[in-house]
Amino acid sequence: MRKKKDTVLRVGGQSPYDVVIGHDLSERLPQMLGVGVQRVAVVFSDALSELVRPVLDSLAAAYDVMVLPIPDGERAKKAAVAVSCWEALGEAGFTRSDALVTFGGGATTDLGGFVAATWLRGVKVVHVPTTLLGMVDAAVGGKTGINTRSGKNLVGSFHEPAGVLCDLSTLRGLPRPELVAGLGEVVKCGFIADPAILDLVEGNDPAEITPDSAALRELVERAVAVKAEVVAADLKETGGAKGHPGREVLNYGHTMAHAIERTENYRIRHGEAVAIGCVYVAELAARAGTLDVDVVERHREVFARVGLPTTYAKASFDDLHAAMKVDKKSRGSQLRFVVLTDVAKPAVLAGPSLADLRDAYTAIGGRS
Incomplete structure (x- = not known):
């Protein structure tokens, strides 16, 4: 069966970017990351170590790739998890010419986006949401954040992505x-x-x-x-x-x-x-x-x-x-x-x- 053409929706504003909707989209990642990027850190839920493999393979052909696995779900949205990501980026000498890719549900997008927003006061990030909730909500709009004991998303920032890939294929294994x-x-x-x-x-x-x-x-x-x-x-x-x-x-x-x-x-x-x-x-x-x-x-x-x-x-x-x-x-x-x-x-x-x-x-x- 012939693959249906991908849908591209433009998010306007001060930093416009594309949201691509379709199937099997990992090959689009390098184009979204753009020129000048040397290293890519992939922030992903540790429950998705197999599903993330095509993304890692696609990136490895063009970039030095480091992996940043984080806890699944809301357990990721904690200050301690953000700190561990910052420390890993620091040890790797991650610079403004580098970029992050998030791969996971809304919690991964929120946490990974927050890390991108705060590392060196902001580095490029592309979101690859793997849940329906992440696709229609967390990955689009530039809101990032973590939870505290006082409530949800009370610490965060606005940091628009360079692009979003809504790969519907990743939903096939979703409960x-x-x-x-x-x-x-x-x-x-x-x-x-x-x-x-x-x-x-x-x-x-x-x-x-x-x-x-x-x-x-x-x-x-x-x-x-x-x-x-x-x-x-x-x-x-x-x-x-x-x-x-x-x-x-x-x-x-x-x-x-x-x-x-x-x-x-x-x-x-x-x-x-x-x-x-x-x-x-x-x-x-x-x-x-x-x-x-x-x-x-x-x-x-x-x-x-x-x-x-x-x-x-x-x-x-x-x-x-x-x-x-x-x-x-x-x-x-x-x-x-x-x-x-x-x-x-x-x-x-x-x-x-x-x-x-x-x-x-x-x-x-x-x-x-």
Whole structure:
């Protein structure tokens, strides 16, 4: 079968770069790294030592390659892991003429991007995300970071990549629950900006949304296009035009999602927490009078259709409320939520009442 042409999406802004979507893309890496690069350090999850081999082989033909294996998942996003990478780069004499490549899920992208952003105040990095979540969320947009005991991604920086390779072939070995979790961010993009994503999910058998399906490819393309447009207009989350929340819109559902992740000590998948968080904030918007109940119900239906949770009751409201207060979008003691007035019509709700916050949690099955 003839290989379908790769899709190239341009992310604009001060440092434009391409996001390439397709299959078997490792041969594109040297072109993305550009001229002048002598050495490449590959940051990858230690659980992917076999899957990373084609990338290492492709790079070894043109560069001196060093490997930087890191722990899998959120365990990688710690200061100690970043320090170990910095020390390895220092011992190797890594300079500004060298570059990093990240290979793994969103946690690897976040950690590897942070190392690239901070080594010598910034060196070139290309991301090769290997999870659906990484492709549509973490790898695009230049946000990097690590976690602390106080919360998720509270230490980080903006550092745009030189390019992103979304190689759908790497998803073939992804456990189904991980693929489903990635759809949480995809569906979120449908609600905040592109209703065609919701139509695709509603019009396809979820079991047939697989790594080699045309449906998944289009979902990835559309979700990446949403994020590319948003970050090009507002890289550092300073605000959008004409009342649009700007980059903050990408945090739809994330205030509650991050609170759930923290109370669960990150044992819940990010996309699962996002699905719950989106349903929660839809319920909150309904109580604030900005969103029709039919759209709230559509949240439940679409997220549930792909197999994502829409209820939560494992923590008390008070514990989650305390966690939400350290969210990066808060202003002083005032909580801020991205909400919808309709599908693809986002706004900001600042300082909702405690009663509405509590009632919205009860509406998703929560306990006081």
